[in-house]
Amino acid sequence: MCFTHSFWQLTISGLSDGMLYALIALGYTLVYGVLQLINFAHSEVFMAGGFGGLFAIQAVVGDKTPHGITSVMFVLLGVVVGAIVGGAVAFVLERVAYRPLRRRHAPKLAFLISAIGASLFLVNIAGKEFGRQAIPMPDLYTNGTVFSIFGADVQTNYVVVAIAAAVMLVFLDRLVAKTRLGQGIRAVAQDADTASLMGVNIDRVISQTFVIGGLLGGAAGFLFGLVFNVQNNMGFIPGVKAFTAAVLGGIGNIRGAVLGGLLLGVVENLGVSCVESAWRDVIAFGILVLVLLFRPTGLLGERLGRSA
Amino acid sequence: MNRKLLVHVAAPIAVGAVVLSGCGGSSSGGSSGGGKKTIALAYQGPLSGDNAQLGINMDNAVKLAVKQANDKGDLPFTLKFVDADDQGTPDGGPPAAQKLIAQSDVLAVVGPAFSGATKASEPLFSQAHMLSVSPSATNPQLTSYGFSTFYRVVPPDDAQGKEAAKYIAKTLNSKKTYSIDDKSEYGVGLSGVLEPALKGLGVSVIHDGIPPTKDYSAEAQKVVGAHVDTVYYSGYFAEFALFTKALKAAGYKGNLMGGDGDKDQQYVVQAGAKNAEGTIFSCPCADATVDPKAADFAQAYKAMFNADPGTYSPEAYDAANSVISILKQVGAGATRQKVADAYKSVDFQGITKEIKFSPNGEVAGTTIFIYQVKNGKIAVLGTTADLVKG
Numbered sequence: 001m002c003f004t005h006s007f008w009q010l011t012i013s014g015l016s017d018g019m020l021y022a023l024i025a026l027g028y029t030l031v032y033g034v035l036q037l038i039n040f041a042h043s044e045v046f047m048a049g050g051f052g053g054l055f056a057i058q059a060v061v062g063d064k065t066p067h068g069i070t071s072v073m074f075v076l077l078g079v080v081v082g083a084i085v086g087g088a089v090a091f092v093l094e095r096v097a098y099r100p101l102r103r104r105h106a107p108k109l110a111f112l113i114s115a116i117g118a119s120l121f122l123v124n125i126a127g128k129e130f131g132r133q134a135i136p137m138p139d140l141y142t143n144g145t146v147f148s149i150f151g152a153d154v155q156t157n158y159v160v161v162a163i164a165a166a167v168m169l170v171f172l173d174r175l176v177a178k179t180r181l182g183q184g185i186r187a188v189a190q191d192a193d194t195a196s197l198m199g200v201n202i203d204r205v206i207s208q209t210f211v212i213g214g215l216l217g218g219a220a221g222f223l224f225g226l227v228f229n230v231q232n233n234m235g236f237i238p239g240v241k242a243f244t245a246a247v248l249g250g251i252g253n254i255r256g257a258v259l260g261g262l263l264l265g266v267v268e269n270l271g272v273s274c275v276e277s278a279w280r281d282v283i284a285f286g287i288l289v290l291v292l293l294f295r296p297t298g299l300l301g302e303r304l305g306r307s308a
Numbered sequence: 309m310n311r312k313l314l315v316h317v318a319a320p321i322a323v324g325a326v327v328l329s330g331c332g333g334s335s336s337g338g339s340s341g342g343g344k345k346t347i348a349l350a351y352q353g354p355l356s357g358d359n360a361q362l363g364i365n366m367d368n369a370v371k372l373a374v375k376q377a378n379d380k381g382d383l384p385f386t387l388k389f390v391d392a393d394d395q396g397t398p399d400g401g402p403p404a405a406q407k408l409i410a411q412s413d414v415l416a417v418v419g420p421a422f423s424g425a426t427k428a429s430e431p432l433f434s435q436a437h438m439l440s441v442s443p444s445a446t447n448p449q450l451t452s453y454g455f456s457t458f459y460r461v462v463p464p465d466d467a468q469g470k471e472a473a474k475y476i477a478k479t480l481n482s483k484k485t486y487s488i489d490d491k492s493e494y495g496v497g498l499s500g501v502l503e504p505a506l507k508g509l510g511v512s513v514i515h516d517g518i519p520p521t522k523d524y525s526a527e528a529q530k531v532v533g534a535h536v537d538t539v540y541y542s543g544y545f546a547e548f549a550l551f552t553k554a555l556k557a558a559g560y561k562g563n564l565m566g567g568d569g570d571k572d573q574q575y576v577v578q579a580g581a582k583n584a585e586g587t588i589f590s591c592p593c594a595d596a597t598v599d600p601k602a603a604d605f606a607q608a609y610k611a612m613f614n615a616d617p618g619t620y621s622p623e624a625y626d627a628a629n630s631v632i633s634i635l636k637q638v639g640a641g642a643t644r645q646k647v648a649d650a651y652k653s654v655d656f657q658g659i660t661k662e663i664k665f666s667p668n669g670e671v672a673g674t675t676i677f678i679y680q681v682k683n684g685k686i687a688v689l690g691t692t693a694d695l696v697k698g
Contacts, residue, residue: 006530013525013526133578134550136578144557224522227523234522272526276517277519277526278517280526
C-alpha cells in the first residue's frame with residue numbers, strides 16, 4: 001500500500017514543507033552557532049513575519065486575484081515585508097530578552113526562561129491585537145497545477161515557496177562563506193573570546209546574527225501564511241519542527257539545517273501515506289531519535305565555524 | 309491628626325460594609341427595589357480563549373431572554389443575569405460551576421456550552437440540585453452518567469451522525485465516502501456514529517483520524533488517490549477550512565461535508581469563499597437569520613448586540629426561555645430543588661423546537677438541519693426529514 005499511488009506527489013509536497021522548515025531552522029542554527037543558545041522565541045519571529053506580510057498584502061491587494069507579473073510583485077512584497085518585520089522583532093528580542101542577561105553573565109537557564117517568556121508574551125499580544133482566529137491571506141495568484149512531473153502535479157504554491165526559499169538559502173550560504181559579516185559570525189562561533197581579542201565586536205555580530213535569522217524566519221512566516229493562513233499561535237508547530245530539523249542536521253550547521261528540514265518534510269509526508277495520519281509526528285520524531293542514536297551531533301555534525 | 313486619619317480610613321470602610329451587605333442581601337435572595345425578590349439565571353460557557361465566539365453567541369441570547377422577561381413585567385420576581393467563563397475546557401468547568409453555585413440567588417444555569425466542560429461540571433450541579441440546561445453539549449455519553457439535573461435542548465451527536473449518513477447515502481447518492489475525524493472527543497464521537505450508519509446503508513467507508521494540524525496536503529493527496537465521491541469531516545471549522553483548501557488544490561471535485569463544529573461563517577472566510585462554495589453541513593442547530601419562526605428573535609438580538617445571532621444562539625434562547633417559564637410557574641418561593649423538580653415536566657414551544665424531555669434529559673425529537681455554502685454564505689437547505697427521500 002505504501003507510497004504506491006502518490007510517491008512523487010508526496011515527495012514534492014514534502015520538499016515544499018521542508019523548504020519552510022529549513023528557512024526557520026536556520027534562525028535556530030545561526031543563533032545556536034554564536035551563542036550556544038536555543039532561541040525559543042524564534043517561532044514568534046516567524047509569526048510576526050506572517051502578520052507583517054499579511055497586513056502589507058491586505059493594504060495593496062484589492063478584491064481581484066492578480067495575475068502574471070503583478071502576482072510575482074505581490075509575493076515579493078510580502079516576502080520582503082515579512083522578512084523586515086521578522087528581522088526587526090528578532091533585533092528587539094535580542095536587545096530586550098537576551099542582551100541584558102548576557103551583560104550580567106546570567107546562567108544558561110535564565111536565557112531559556114527569558115526566551116519562553118518572550119515567546120508567550122508575543123503570542124498573546126498578537127492574539128489580543130489581531131484576534132485569535134486564523135486570518136487568510138488574500139489570493140495572490142490562482143493556485144493550480146503548474147506542471148506535472150512523474151505523474152505528480154506541482155502546484156503554484158509549491159513553486160512559489162521553493163523558489164523564494166531556494167534564493168534565500170543560497171544567498172545566506174554565500175553571505176556566511178564570503179562576506180566580512182559572515183567571517184565575523186564564523187569567528188564568534190568558533191571561539192568568542194579569541195574573536196573578541198582579534199577585534200571582532202561580539203555584541204554587534206550577535207545582533208546581526210539575530211537579524212539574519214529573523215529575516216529568514218519572517219519571510220518563512222509570510223510564505224507559510226500564504227498557504228496555511230496567519231494566526232497568533234501559528235509559530236508553535238513549525239517552530240518545533242524546524243528546531244527538530246536543525247538538530248537532525250546538526251545544530252549550528254547551516255547546510256545541516258537545510259538538509260534536516262528537507263528530510264523531515266519528505267519523511268513526514270511519505271509517512272502519512274503508509275499509516276494513519278495520527279502517526280505523522282511519531283514517524284518524524286522516531287526518525288530523529290534513530291538518527292541521534294547513531295549520530296548524536298546530527299547528520300552533518302555541530303559546526304558553524306569550521307568548513308561548512 | 310488622629311481623628312482626621314480615623315475619618316479617612318473609617319469612611320471608606322463603612323461604605324464598603326454597606327456595599328458588601330447590599331451584595332449579601334441580594335445574593336441571599338432578599339428583597340430589593342420594588343419589593344420584588346431578585347433571582348438569577350446564569351450562563352456558563354467559553355467567554356474567552358480560542359472558542360469564545362461560540363460562547364458569546366449563547367451568552368448574548370440568554371442575556372436577551374432575561375431582558376425580555378423583565379421587560380414584559382409579569383414576573384413575580386426580578387430576574388438577574390450572571391455568567392461564568394469556563395473557556396470551553398474540562399478544567400475550566402468546575403471552577404466556573406462552583407462560582408455560580410456559590411451565588412445563592414442563582415437558581416438555574418443555561419449551559420455549560422461544551423461537552424468536555426459539561427462532563428466536568430455536572431457532578432457539582434447535581435450535588436447542588438442546580439438545574440442546568442445545555443444549548444450545545446452534543447456528546448452522546450453525557451446523558452448516561454446519571455446527572456440528576458442535566459438537560460440539553462439539542463439532540464446528541466448520534467442523532468446527527470445517523471441523519472448525516474442518510475443524507476449522504478440517499479440524497480447525495482454516495483457510493484464511497486472518506487470519513488475523517490480530528491481525534492477529539494467530539495470528532496471521534498461523531499465519526500463513530502456516522503461510519504457504521506453509512507456502512508449500514510451500503511456506502512463503503514474509508515476512515516482516517518488527523519489530529520489538528522496546518523498542512524493537510526498529504527492527506528488531501530490520499531483522499532484524491534482513493535477516488536471517493538464524498539468527504540465528511542468531523543471536527544472544527546479552522547482545521548476543516550485548511551483541509552478544504554488543500555483538497556481543492558489537490559483537485560478534489562466531489563462532495564464536501566462537515567458537522568456542527570464545522571458550521572461557522574469563519575469556515576468560509578478561512579477557506580476562501582471560492583474553495584468553500586458548495587460545502588454541506590449537518591447540524592442539530594437552527595439558523596435564526598433565515599428561519600421565519602426566529603425572525604423576531606433575530607431582530608431583537610441584532611438590536612441589542614449589533615450583530616446577527618450565531619451558531620447556537622437560538623438554542624440558548626430557547627433553553628433560557630424554557631427555564632424562565634418554569635421559574636415563573638414555581639413563582640416567588642422558588643428554590644433550586646423546586647426549579648429542578650418542576651423542569652422535569654417542562655413543555656415549552658421554542659423557536660427551534662418543542663422543548664420537552666425524556667427522563668434522562670434528552671430532548672424529544674431529533675431535528676437535524678442541512679446547510680450549504682451558497683455565494684459565500686451558509687444557507688439552510690432544510691431538515692433531513694424533508695430532504696431525504698424514502
